[in-house]
Amino acid sequence: MLETDKADSTSYLERASDAPLSHEIEFLAVKAFTQGTRIANRYLQDLGLRARSYSVLAMACADLDPTQRDLAEFLSLDPSQIVSLVDELERDGLVRRLVDPSDRRSKVVHATEVGRARFAEAQLRTRSAENEALSGLSTEDRETLRSLLRRLVFAAD
Amino acid sequence: MLETDKADSTSYLERASDAPLSHEIEFLAVKAFTQGTRIANRYLQDLGLRARSYSVLAMACADLDPTQRDLAEFLSLDPSQIVSLVDELERDGLVRRLVDPSDRRSKVVHATEVGRARFAEAQLRTRSAENEALSGLSTEDRETLRSLLRRLVFAAD
DNA sequence: TATTGTTATACTCTATAACTATA
DNA sequence: TATAGTTATAGAGTATAACAATA
Numbered sequence: 238m239l240e241t242d243k244a245d246s247t248s249y250l251e252r253a254s255d256a257p258l259s260h261e262i263e264f265l266a267v268k269a270f271t272q273g274t275r276i277a278n279r280y281l282q283d284l285g286l287r288a289r290s291y292s293v294l295a296m297a298c299a300d301l302d303p304t305q306r307d308l309a310e311f312l313s314l315d316p317s318q319i320v321s322l323v324d325e326l327e328r329d330g331l332v333r334r335l336v337d338p339s340d341r342r343s344k345v346v347h348a349t350e351v352g353r354a355r356f357a358e359a360q361l362r363t364r365s366a367e368n369e370a371l372s373g374l375s376t377e378d379r380e381t382l383r384s385l386l387r388r389l390v391f392a393a394d
Numbered sequence: 395m396l397e398t399d400k401a402d403s404t405s406y407l408e409r410a411s412d413a414p415l416s417h418e419i420e421f422l423a424v425k426a427f428t429q430g431t432r433i434a435n436r437y438l439q440d441l442g443l444r445a446r447s448y449s450v451l452a453m454a455c456a457d458l459d460p461t462q463r464d465l466a467e468f469l470s471l472d473p474s475q476i477v478s479l480v481d482e483l484e485r486d487g488l489v490r491r492l493v494d495p496s497d498r499r500s501k502v503v504h505a506t507e508v509g510r511a512r513f514a515e516a517q518l519r520t521r522s523a524e525n526e527a528l529s530g531l532s533t534e535d536r537e538t539l540r541s542l543l544r545r546l547v548f549a550a551d
Numbered sequence: 552t553a554t555t556g557t558t559a560t561a562c563t564c565t566a567t568a569a570c571t572a573t574a
Numbered sequence: 575t576a577t578a579g580t581t582a583t584a585g586a587g588t589a590t591a592a593c594a595a596t597a
Contacts, residue, residue: 249458249460249461249464249467249468250464250467250468252458253453253456253458253460253464253468254544254548256452256453256456256458257452257456257517258449258452258453258456259544259547259548260540260544261520261524262430262524262528262536262539262540262543263427263430263431263434263445263520263523263524263527264445264449265540265543265544265546265547266423266426266427266430266543267427267430267431267445268469268470268547269423269543269546269547270420270423270424270427271470271587271588272470273419273420273423273424274420274424275588277420287563288420288421288424289563289564292415292421295413295414295415296410296413296415299410299413299414299415301406301409301410301413303406303410304406304578304579305578305579306577306578306579307406307407307410310406310407311406311407311410312425313425313428313429314564314565315565315566315567316578316579316580317566317567317579317580317581317582318564318565319579320579320580320581337578340573340574340577340578341572341573341574341578342572342573342574342577342578342579343573343577343578343579344578344579360414363418363420366420367418367419367420370420371419371546373545373546373549374542374545374546378542378545379419381538381542382419382539382542383417383419383422385531385535385538385539385542386419386422386423386426387411387416387417387422388530388531388535389422389426389528389530389531390416390422390425390426391411391416392530428565432565444586446586446587461555461556462555462556463554463555463556471587471588472588472589472590473555473556473557474556474557474558474559474589474590475587475588476556477556477557477558491556497554497555497596497597498555498595498596498597499554499555499556499595499596499597500554500555500556500596501555501556
């Protein structure tokens, strides 16, 4: 049989949007933004980056001299995850680890010139990715969403 | 040394909120909602559920007779992931697989009475989890967020 | 020939714990 | 004694490909 045999003419996908789960913010957000990450990864792929490594590179380019511990806390990642991400970026010549002279346990992650250029390219890609992922929302709605998320994450704005 | 040696008095975390990355919707959303998933998993833990299995159980309880294929598409998961999630729920007696008589390739995932009772409990937990995860937003802001996410996911509302 | 569920495999991500060097 | 970075390991999530039963 080529078509559905169900009594109703509407598809499961249409009917499912009324299910209780479809009104839960956590569910909706995870569904929307895991798709968003897929899109971002696709846009970043030929720059040798993924969403994760992009976020570390971005913070290394922000001229705030983060230690690996700072990055772990800010990016909500485990310090051990930062190690492999910085390893990867350093191997590609995009960042360098500089030992903090004031506390020789710490390593500040610093972007190279190549890293800054790569990040500039990558920012254009993530902008395109955001545009694709949020094509269902108007510019105004996107700004509302951005503001709500900033308040959620930074508990101010 | 006990305190920071940096020139500025503000912490890295405060200064980082102005970095370009901190204005990207995808970054903010992933940061907020992976934390949200951690919270939800913690609330669901002693019911033997996680966010993933909860979402499958939720759709099995919605009286829409989804096939595993329907679930895969709606939940944005691979059909093979649905297999193990349904395996787990069926092993715990929360759902049953019923062969669709009209297409014997398909299996409809149907909630048992035990499954429905467990889901009712679980819904209370996810409500608490949402409350904890979104404590930074007012009720009105939460509804705005919900509406924006529904539009994003269902391209209507 | 195409589709549903299934199995298998590899890779990424998440979560802990332990180790070393510095403080 | 505590902290920063590192290594190791196990478990959950992601992404593909192939196969048997059925359409």
